[in-house]
Amino acid sequence: MKHLWFHLMPYTELPDDFREQNPSVWVDIHSRLFDPERAHYMYNDFMDEMEYAAEVGFDAVCCNEHHSNGYGLMPSPNLIASSLARRANPDTALCVMGNSLALYNPPTRVAEEFAMIDCISGGRLIAGFPVGSPMDTCYAYGQNPSLLRDRYLEAHDLVMRAWTEPDTFAFNGRFNQQRYVNIWPRPVQKPHPPVWIPGGGSVETWRWCAEMDYVYCYLSYFGYKAGLQTMQGFWEEMKRLGKEPNPYRAGFLQFVGVAETEAEAYELYREPAEYFYGRCLHIDPRFAAPPGYTTEATQRAGIQSQVASAALQNRKALQVSKSAREFDAILDNGYVIIGTPDQVAEKLRQVIHDLRFGQLMLLLQFGNMDKQLAKYNTRLYAEQVAPQLRDVWSEWENHWWPTPMAAADRAAPDPIAYSSLAAE
Amino acid sequence: MDSISVPPAIDHVDVNGAPCRVWRKGSGRPLAFLAGHGGLPKWPAFLDRLAETHEVVVPSIPGYPGGLGHTKLDSQLDWILAVRDLLNGCGLEAGDTLLAGSGPGASFALEVAALWPHKVGRLALIAPWGLFDEAEPMTDPWAQRLPELPGMLCADPENWNALKAAPEGANSIEWPIEQTRALEASARAFWPLGNSGLERRLGRVQAPALLIWGAEDRILPRSYAERMAAGLGGPARLEVIEGAGHLAELDKPADVARTIEAFFA
Numbered sequence: 001m002k003h004l005w006f007h008l009m010p011y012t013e014l015p016d017d018f019r020e021q022n023p024s025v026w027v028d029i030h031s032r033l034f035d036p037e038r039a040h041y042m043y044n045d046f047m048d049e050m051e052y053a054a055e056v057g058f059d060a061v062c063c064n065e066h067h068s069n070g071y072g073l074m075p076s077p078n079l080i081a082s083s084l085a086r087r088a089n090p091d092t093a094l095c096v097m098g099n100s101l102a103l104y105n106p107p108t109r110v111a112e113e114f115a116m117i118d119c120i121s122g123g124r125l126i127a128g129f130p131v132g133s134p135m136d137t138c139y140a141y142g143q144n145p146s147l148l149r150d151r152y153l154e155a156h157d158l159v160m161r162a163w164t165e166p167d168t169f170a171f172n173g174r175f176n177q178q179r180y181v182n183i184w185p186r187p188v189q190k191p192h193p194p195v196w197i198p199g200g201g202s203v204e205t206w207r208w209c210a211e212m213d214y215v216y217c218y219l220s221y222f223g224y225k226a227g228l229q230t231m232q233g234f235w236e237e238m239k240r241l242g243k244e245p246n247p248y249r250a251g252f253l254q255f256v257g258v259a260e261t262e263a264e265a266y267e268l269y270r271e272p273a274e275y276f277y278g279r280c281l282h283i284d285p286r287f288a289a290p291p292g293y294t295t296e297a298t299q300r301a302g303i304q305s306q307v308a309s310a311a312l313q314n315r316k317a318l319q320v321s322k323s324a325r326e327f328d329a330i331l332d333n334g335y336v337i338i339g340t341p342d343q344v345a346e347k348l349r350q351v352i353h354d355l356r357f358g359q360l361m362l363l364l365q366f367g368n369m370d371k372q373l374a375k376y377n378t379r380l381y382a383e384q385v386a387p388q389l390r391d392v393w394s395e396w397e398n399h400w401w402p403t404p405m406a407a408a409d410r411a412a413p414d415p416i417a418y419s420s421l422a423a424e
Numbered sequence: 425m426d427s428i429s430v431p432p433a434i435d436h437v438d439v440n441g442a443p444c445r446v447w448r449k450g451s452g453r454p455l456a457f458l459a460g461h462g463g464l465p466k467w468p469a470f471l472d473r474l475a476e477t478h479e480v481v482v483p484s485i486p487g488y489p490g491g492l493g494h495t496k497l498d499s500q501l502d503w504i505l506a507v508r509d510l511l512n513g514c515g516l517e518a519g520d521t522l523l524a525g526s527g528p529g530a531s532f533a534l535e536v537a538a539l540w541p542h543k544v545g546r547l548a549l550i551a552p553w554g555l556f557d558e559a560e561p562m563t564d565p566w567a568q569r570l571p572e573l574p575g576m577l578c579a580d581p582e583n584w585n586a587l588k589a590a591p592e593g594a595n596s597i598e599w600p601i602e603q604t605r606a607l608e609a610s611a612r613a614f615w616p617l618g619n620s621g622l623e624r625r626l627g628r629v630q631a632p633a634l635l636i637w638g639a640e641d642r643i644l645p646r647s648y649a650e651r652m653a654a655g656l657g658g659p660a661r662l663e664v665i666e667g668a669g670h671l672a673e674l675d676k677p678a679d680v681a682r683t684i685e686a687f688f689a
Contacts, residue, residue, distance in 0.1 A: 138616075139567065146612035147498065174498065286567045292608035299601050 001392040005053035006062040006361045009046050010071040012368040014279045024284035025070040026135040045371040051088045052375050056382035060093035067140035071280035078113045085121035086413050093402045098128020103141050107155035111162035115187045123188035123404035130198045138290040146292035151175050163192040194400045201230040202298045206237045215400045217251035224351040225334035231355040248398040251359035257338040258380040265338040270327040273336050275367030341384030358393045437513030439506050442493025447482040450475030455522040458529025460671050463488030463606040470673040473681030483510045487609025489602050494609040503613050507532040519543050522688050526550035528610045538628035547633040548684040551644045554622030560645040562618040566611050579640040579669035626655035633660040634687040638668030
């Protein structure tokens with residue numbers, strides 16, 4: 001079982017009346033709510049938290065890409081990953097979850113930057129390729145929803161060729177034409193870093209992951225109960241395609257809050273959870289479903305995109321009066337799992353088997369959780385939850401994990417002595 | 425026999441190998457109509473009025489209800505050629521065509537008139553898309569809360585709802601997909617601002633043009649009409665339809681039809 005520590009990097013100081021005074025946390029969230037000097041502390045806290053997660057033994061730290069988003073302050077996850085490649089525990093994988101391929105022009109930029117991270121880290125990169133949400137891609141970045149998926153698929157092909165073809169080549173795509181494709185640097189991992197695809201519940205995505213032998217990740221904010229049907233659909237499709245049911249083919253995201261006692265967990269994680277589900281997921285439904293974003297095959301299958309369901313949840317949540325029971329509803333729905341280490345381990349063991357996945361992505365910092373609590377949650381999980389789950393799926397091999405250079409062969413960053421520099 | 429009770433004749437034209445429905449009704453000088461945002465899942469009252477005096481020819485733009493093939497069109501040139509092929513396929517290649525359209529359809533009518541001036545005799549254009557003014561931005565038609573969309577497109581939201589409601593016997597899965605596909609087709613051609621670069625080609629349009637604007641258009645500000653009229657190479661004038669929204673032909677079918685007929689007479 002792999003435990004990956006995931007950070008969304010939410011702005012932690014959205015006002016109490018955010019929901020009432022603002023139409024959306026995403027796309028047109030107002031700049032007056034953003035204080036760059038406060039964000040300075042947030043970014044540094046977040047990176048401290050990620051470095052701490054690596055230090056206490058998580059298998060990987062994860063970051064992702066969002067734009068114009070009050071709950072995701074990483075327009076460029078590659079910047080975060082490159083810093084972690086230097087500072088974080090060198091035994092930890094770096095999961096960039098990921099780069100929305102259609103947003104990069106030319107897409108070889110992704111091949112280059114990921115190759116840089118792979119080189120700097122000595123081959124520890126997991127390369128995530130999301131299509132990207134409608135808010136990020138179609139609205140914040142102005143991409144045409146009707147062309148997005150074709151652009152994404154073509155960009156993927158270009159990146160893979162750029163990573164793997166030894167000679168300079170011409171790429172004659174429908175959307176991208178480049179006479180000389182020849183990226184420097186090239187990734188350490190051969191033929192390329194493991195590729196993981198965060199997606200909604202689309203049949204096409206499942207089939208594509210199976211065909212390409214990529215990991216499929218269902219990154220839901222709505223926990224294991226809402227995720228069950230999707231993951232069952234995924235495994236049924238894998239069975240239909242004759243793929244072995246290796247649980248490491250699948251990743252799943254879950255919010256978790258661990259404490260010494262159940263009562264303490266309730267007390268500690270209530271505010272950050274309500275902050276996340278109340279303010280961070282306050283998404284204007286008008287940005288949820290640009291026509292063409294959801295394929296007709298998926299429409300026929302009646303499957304909603306992740307963000308469309310978020311927006312729907314948001315609408316539903318609007319009908320719920322603001323009260324203490326909001327956290328109870330969050331817990332009842334399984335959005336967040338809280339409890340003592342033993343309780344959380346037991347619950348997760350069940351969820352891991354019910355949904356069947358080997359790559360568990362954990363949101364242990366969420367909402368406005370401060371660094372102290374995030375580290376507490378992280379430490380308890382690493383020391384007392386993860387060890388109870390290490391044996392899960394030990395009968396399976398994880399073919400989709402980075403294969404770095406041997407530790408002894410890797411560079412160690414020089415220590416920095418600021419005072420001596422100042423003295424010179 | 426009352427012409428209103430007669431359904432239009434249905435035919436298909438292939439555009440890039442994809443079938444696009446063509447409706448025909450009435451007799452007289454042919455008048456082609458290119459639909460507005462959302463397309464025409466049903467034959468509307470507005471076209472019946474026009475069919476009283478003309479042979480109304482209504483080819484479906486690729487991706488609009490009745491038409492496929494929008495996913496083959498990547499560039500503005502692809503779209504313009506598709507619309508020209510569509511009109512030619514309807515037997516309108518001879519030229520001097522009376523061409524009417526709404527929103528995206530009106531924009532394509534202008535493109536055809538700009539590139540092949542001999543093809544078009546007169547233009548009747550209901551709130552054509554294609555321009556963008558930062559000072560008065562076009563309302564984003566693809567970022568509306570679903571319950572609010574009908575009221576953005578029509579002065580009376582029920583006119584949009586009536587057009588889009590699934591008729592008895594319609595496929596309950598395919599009907600809504602067809603309606604979404606129509607919005608996607610507009611998006612594919614005009615995302616994200618509605619600006620297709622038409623302004624650079626307006627001066628090539630020689631045909632006399634009538635611009636029709638709903639007094640309650642909540643998508644395209646009236647200033648776009650003035651800007652368009654000023655840019656056109658031929659004579660242009662504006663008629664404002666009281667009580668009509670962006671899809672003026674749905675809100676005030678008789679008034680819009682009468683205005684077009686007078687101009688084409």
